[in-house]
Amino acid sequence: MLSLCARSKSVLRSRRLKKWNTNHVSIRSYAIKDVKPIEKLRNIGISAHIDSGKTTLTERILFYTGKIREIHEVRGKDGVGAKMDNMELEREKGITIKSAATFVDWDDININIIDTPGHVDFTMEVERSLKVLDGAVLVLCGASGVQSQTMTVDRQMKRYNVPRLVFVNKLDRLGADPWKALKGLREKLNLNVATVQLPIGLHTNHNGVVDIIEQRAIYFEGDKGEKIVYKEVPKAMVREMAEKRAELIDVLSGVNDGLLMKVMEGEEPSVEEIKQAIKEGVRDLTFTPMFMGSAYKNKGVQPLLDGVRDYLPNPYERNTQAYDEKNELYDVDPKDLSKPTLAYAFKIEDNRFGQLTWIRVYQGIIKKGAQIFNANVGSKAKVPRLAKMHAGDLEDINEIKAGDICALFGVDCASGETFTTGSKHLMTNMHVPDPVISLSIQVKSKNQVGAFTKALTKYQREDPTFRVTQDQETHETLIAGMGELHLEVYVERMKREEGVSAIIGKPRVAFRETILSEAPIDFTHKKQTGGAGQYARIIGRLEPVPEDEIDPNMKNGNEFVNNMFGSAIPPNYIPAIEKGFDDVKMKGPLIEHPIQNVRFVLESGDFHAVDSSEFAFRLCTQYAFTKAFREASPTLLQPIMSVQIQFPSSFQSEVNASVLKRKGTIDNASLEGQIIIMDCQVPLANMFGYATELRSMTEGKGEFSMEYQQHDYVTNEDLNRILAKYEQEKQSKKTVGI
Numbered sequence: 001m002l003s004l005c006a007r008s009k010s011v012l013r014s015r016r017l018k019k020w021n022t023n024h025v026s027i028r029s030y031a032i033k034d035v036k037p038i039e040k041l042r043n044i045g046i047s048a049h050i051d052s053g054k055t056t057l058t059e060r061i062l063f064y065t066g067k068i069r070e071i072h073e074v075r076g077k078d079g080v081g082a083k084m085d086n087m088e089l090e091r092e093k094g095i096t097i098k099s100a101a102t103f104v105d106w107d108d109i110n111i112n113i114i115d116t117p118g119h120v121d122f123t124m125e126v127e128r129s130l131k132v133l134d135g136a137v138l139v140l141c142g143a144s145g146v147q148s149q150t151m152t153v154d155r156q157m158k159r160y161n162v163p164r165l166v167f168v169n170k171l172d173r174l175g176a177d178p179w180k181a182l183k184g185l186r187e188k189l190n191l192n193v194a195t196v197q198l199p200i201g202l203h204t205n206h207n208g209v210v211d212i213i214e215q216r217a218i219y220f221e222g223d224k225g226e227k228i229v230y231k232e233v234p235k236a237m238v239r240e241m242a243e244k245r246a247e248l249i250d251v252l253s254g255v256n257d258g259l260l261m262k263v264m265e266g267e268e269p270s271v272e273e274i275k276q277a278i279k280e281g282v283r284d285l286t287f288t289p290m291f292m293g294s295a296y297k298n299k300g301v302q303p304l305l306d307g308v309r310d311y312l313p314n315p316y317e318r319n320t321q322a323y324d325e326k327n328e329l330y331d332v333d334p335k336d337l338s339k340p341t342l343a344y345a346f347k348i349e350d351n352r353f354g355q356l357t358w359i360r361v362y363q364g365i366i367k368k369g370a371q372i373f374n375a376n377v378g379s380k381a382k383v384p385r386l387a388k389m390h391a392g393d394l395e396d397i398n399e400i401k402a403g404d405i406c407a408l409f410g411v412d413c414a415s416g417e418t419f420t421t422g423s424k425h426l427m428t429n430m431h432v433p434d435p436v437i438s439l440s441i442q443v444k445s446k447n448q449v450g451a452f453t454k455a456l457t458k459y460q461r462e463d464p465t466f467r468v469t470q471d472q473e474t475h476e477t478l479i480a481g482m483g484e485l486h487l488e489v490y491v492e493r494m495k496r497e498e499g500v501s502a503i504i505g506k507p508r509v510a511f512r513e514t515i516l517s518e519a520p521i522d523f524t525h526k527k528q529t530g531g532a533g534q535y536a537r538i539i540g541r542l543e544p545v546p547e548d549e550i551d552p553n554m555k556n557g558n559e560f561v562n563n564m565f566g567s568a569i570p571p572n573y574i575p576a577i578e579k580g581f582d583d584v585k586m587k588g589p590l591i592e593h594p595i596q597n598v599r600f601v602l603e604s605g606d607f608h609a610v611d612s613s614e615f616a617f618r619l620c621t622q623y624a625f626t627k628a629f630r631e632a633s634p635t636l637l638q639p640i641m642s643v644q645i646q647f648p649s650s651f652q653s654e655v656n657a658s659v660l661k662r663k664g665t666i667d668n669a670s671l672e673g674q675i676i677i678m679d680c681q682v683p684l685a686n687m688f689g690y691a692t693e694l695r696s697m698t699e700g701k702g703e704f705s706m707e708y709q710q711h712d713y714v715t716n717e718d719l720n721r722i723l724a725k726y727e728q729e730k731q732s733k734k735t736v737g738i
Contacts, residue, residue, distance in 0.1 A: 036110050038334070038403040039314050043112045043360070045129045047157075048139035049149035050118035050705060053169040055082045055096055057139060057295040057304075058115045064226060064302055065104035065111075067390070071224060071298075083391050084115040089492060097489055099125040099347065101358065101389040101405065106305045112405045120149050120707040121483035123156075123433065124465040128346045128415065130156050131430040132360035132405065135282075135312030136164045137304065142176035142202075142292070143672065146184030148644045148679075148707050154189045159431060163282045165289055165307050166191075171199050172206045172294040175673045182290060193288040194251040195244055196278070197303070198237060209293060209300055210237055212245045213274050218303060225298025252277045255286040275310055282311045315403030320362050322418075323426045332362045334402035339363045341372065343419040344427040345408075350458045357408040358389070359400075359419065362427065366419075367399040375424045376417040385409035414461055432464040435480035436639045436684055436708050439487060440505035442477060448500045455498045459490050466490060480510065482708075484688070509685040511722070512556065512596035512637040512711050513588030518543040519632035523624035524606070525616060535611035536620035538569075538577065539604040542628040545597040557597040558585050569605040569617070576614035577602060580621025589626045590634055591726040596711065597637075600625065635719055637711035639684040645694070647702035649676050654697045662686035663715075681709060 048054045055074050059082045062068045067083075074082050084100040096117040103112050114133065116126040130136065136157055140150060157164055166185060168178045178199055185193045198210040200217060208219040210233050217234060221227040233241055249269060253260040256277040262269050269277070281287025291307055293300015320332045322342055333339050341364035349356045359366075366372065368386050373379075387394035387407045400406045413419075418426045443452040456468045456479070467480040481487045484507060494500045519542045527534040540563070550557040560578045569577075585595045600621075607617075643664065647655050649671060655678065659666055664682030687706065694702045714722065 036108070038401060039316060040109045041112070041314055041403055042109055042308055042312050043132070043134045043315065043403075043405055044308060044312060045114045045116055045126075045133045045136045045162075046139060047116045047126055047130070047136055047153045048118050049141065049144070049147035049153075050095060050120075052118060052139045052141040052144075052147075052150075053295050054118060054139050055084050055115055057137075057167065057169060057301065058082070058084050058102075058113060060225075060295050060298060060301040061113065061305065062102065062104065063224065064305070065106050067102065067104045073296075088496070089489060095119055097122055097125075098349075099129050100391045102391055103388050107309055109309050111305075111308060114405075118149055119485065120152065120705065121481070121486035121489075123149075123152060123482060123707070124463060125347075126153060127156055127432070128430050130160050130162050132344060132346045133160075133162060134315055134318045135308070136162050137308070138164050138166050140166065140168045140181045140185075141173075142168050142171040142178055142181060142294075143173045144646070144677070145177070145181040146188045148642050148705055150184075151188060151642075152707050154191075156431075161285060163285060163311075163313055165282070165291060165304070165311060166193060167300070167304050168290060168292040169295055171202055171292055171299075172204065172297045174203055175675065176202050176206075177672075178290075178292050180672075185288070185290070191288045192251060192255065192281075192286060193290055194248045195290040195292070196248065196307070197290070197292050197300070198241055198244060199292055200234065200237070206294055206297065206299065209291075209303065210234075210241055211303065212241050212248060213271055215241065215245070220299045220302070225301070228302055249274065252281060252287060255281050255284075279311045283313045283317055321428060322362070323428070325424050329428075334363055336363075337365050337401060339402075340423055340425075341366055341419065341421040342402075342425060342427065343372070345413050345415060345417045345419065346430065348413065348415050348462055350462070354410045355412060356394075357411055357413055358405070359408055360405050361400050361402050363402050364421065365399055365401050368397075371421075372411070372419045373422045374413055374417055375420050375426055376414075378424075381411045381413075383408060383411060415464055433482070433708070434510065435465055435467055435482060436510045437483055437487070438467075438469075438478050438480035438508045438510060440471075440476045440508075441479050441491070441502050444501045444503055451498045451500045452494070452502065455494045455500055459493075476505075478508075507688055510639060511591065511593040511714075513590045513593050513629075513634060514596050514637055515542065515544050515598055515629060515632035515634050517633040519628040521624050521628045523620060523627060525620035525623055527616075528611075533611040534613065534616040534619070535608035536573075536616040537606035538602065538617070538620050538624045540600065540602045542625065542632050543599050543601065544632075545599045547597075550597060556585070556594055558595055559599045561599060561601045563601055563603050565604075569602075569607055573607065573612065573614060573617045574602070576617040577621045580618040581625060583618070584622050584625045588634075589629050590636065591722065593636070595629075598629075636714045636722060638714050638718075640681050640709045640712045641684050641687060641706040642709040643680050643682050643687070643704055643706040645678045645680070645702065645704040646675055647678075647694070647698045649674055651698045651702065652676055655694070655702065658690075658693060658697065662690070682706075683714075684708075 046054045046058055059071055062083055063071050072082055089097060099114050099116050101114045114129045116129050168181045170176060185191045196213055198212060199206060200208040200210060208217060210217050217231045219229040221229050253263050259269055259277045278289050291304045295301055315334055321329045322332050324330055332342060343359045343361045345357050345359050347358040368383055370383050371380055372383055386397050386400055388397055389407050416429055443449055459466050460468055465482050469478045471478060479487055491502055491504060494502060521538060521540040521542060524537040545557050545559060560581050562574055581600045588595045645655060659680050662682050663686055664680045666680045669676055669678040694704055
């Protein structure tokens with residue numbers, strides 16, 4: 001619980017705050033007190049499906065730890081808004097768009113917290129945050145349970161081996177059922193999970209939780225739940241508590257030999273032994289404890305913080321690797337501060353004060369004014385400023401040690417780069433998903449072209465999933481991203497932050513071009529222009545790559561195979577042939593979309609002592625590929641979205657028809673009270689405008705969310721339609737050019 005002294009410090013800090021009302025950044029300068037050893041540090045993220053209450057939970061954490069004096073709600077109805085939603089757009093839309101970081105004290109530990117977006121369009125914010133965190137809280141809506149974006153976040157946590165706690169939120173809502181959430185965690189996410197709490201009442205009767213480890217009831221009294229009161233477990237819940245406690249011990253015994261031996265000997269494990277088993281299971285990714293409550297009703301947050309303290313690992317308990325100069329992996333040592341510095345830039349932002357770079361220090365120490373080396377680009381820079389982040393505020397510090405997270409001010413770099421003290425060691429990279437949608441964009445006024453270009457460059461540096469390209473025929477500027485909302489936000493930011501108004505075209509789906517059958521290659525490129533000409537011949541085949549042979553390290557699953565025997569083609573021309581294949585992979589012969597899952601096999605060929613050159617073989621490869629591709633039963637792959645729709649059961653027939661009309665398949669539909677939750681798969685190309693249609697057919701009561709699932713084959717009917725539309729647009733462009 002928050003002491004009067006701690007609350008007084010918070011008040012004094014707030015009075016020292018000097019506001020700068022621009023670009024969501026405020027700066028305050030003072031020495032941060034109570035910095036504890038790294039063993040007492042937790043770096044955690046809070047992640048969930050959209051509208052599960054992440055930001056509301058974070059707001060309560062800030063309040064109960066004394067970081068803020070008042071609680072404000074999402075959407076900013078009181079004109080203030082939640083602290084972590086510091087962008088005006090976030091407060092207007094009621095969703096988190098950008099990750100926000102803060103740091104708090106709880107009991108005897110420091111906690112760095114990153115609140116991440118829940119909308120699938122901003123999944124890169126979750127990806128880059130989990131890359132550098134040591135633990136996470138996965139938040140579930142008590143009424144909805146495991147949802148589509150929950151599964152995406154789960155995959156991201158598993159990708160980076162992030163230990164986690166689960167918090168089942170919103171138990172005050174009608175239809176809340178923590179046991180449905182527990183079942184979903186086990187069946188849909190395949191987690192070895194057990195609850196450590198029971199709810200005392202649900203819906204409007206939700207009053208607190210039962211701690212089944214300590215075997216006591218916890219109530220949250222006071223105007224804002226700040227007063228924790230421990231009481232005996234209600235008599236009606238004693239039996240249920242005993243059953244769930246036995247289940248917890250049984251699940252833990254399956255992953256903890258010490259606890260298993262104790263149980264087999266007929267002994268009852270102590271509270272300390274149970275907690276130690278939970279900590280080891282969380283750290284080793286073999287067990288996940290489930291907490292519960294209602295952040296909005298100020299219930300269950302403080303015990304969750306105790307769980308962060310007791311069960312999530314500190315930076316020293318996590319194994320991290322980096323690449324040395326020989327590109328070999330080695331274990332990073334965060335404990336020895338005399339070791340060379342290793343820091344990873346995982347997020348950047350631009351504002352009027354310069355570039356703000358979020359970094360995680362993995363080894364060594366960085367001090368204000370020190371020289372650091374960017375190992376990716378080979379440049380040196382001085383660190384003019386170091387700061388801890390508190391949403392839109394920055395608090396100056398003089399140094400940052402291994403294991404901690406902070407911000408650098410005024411150091412030019414890109415997201416994903418490594419800083420060292422001079423070595424070319426590199427941290428392992430984060431996963432960057434490919435965009436699934438693009439659209440054309442142009443500035444309304446020629447006077448704003450400079451600001452327009454500057455804004456696009458800035459957004460690309462900030463967000464690796466935001467891509468900008470130029471159509472070579474129409475000279476249109478194309479922006480690509482993870483969804484309609486993703487791109488709409490950048491267009492709106494451009495207007496608000498840069499004063500640039502833009503005109504956008506219709507969304508374009510990120511198709512992939514591929515083949516269904518094998519085709520032989522035997523192509524000769526011959527050109528004589530007087531003097532030395534061009535000559536190259538390539539023999540081989542083009543074939544589809546079977547799904548079970550796709551190398552995840554190969555971009556889009558494409559592969560070049562050199563099966564040459566003898567010297568029909570001199571070895572020095574082989575790289576040129578591979579480059580020729582690289583040239584055509586990004587722009588296929590059908591509709592100029594990237595190639596996927598195609599293997600180019602080189603078997604033989606021919607050359608001329610005078611007329612052959614690298615350029616000739618590179619051109620020959622391009623022509624040979626195009627010819628063979630068209631003979632190999634070419635088709636298109638389209639992005640398929642996993643869609644979850646929630647709507648009143650009275651509208652089931654209309655919603656079913658709308659999914660089938662969009663060529664979707666319904667995987668599952670469950671009834672939760674009067675609400676149907678439908679899981680289906682629908683081509684992205686058919687989902688544009690669905691939000692408006694769904695609201696209309698359900699009288700504004702339906703909502704949906706979607707995430708990228710996979711690329712799959714289009715039907716022959718759709719293929720012919722897409723090819724015809726492409727040819728029509730191509731002819732139209734030529735006519736305009738004339």
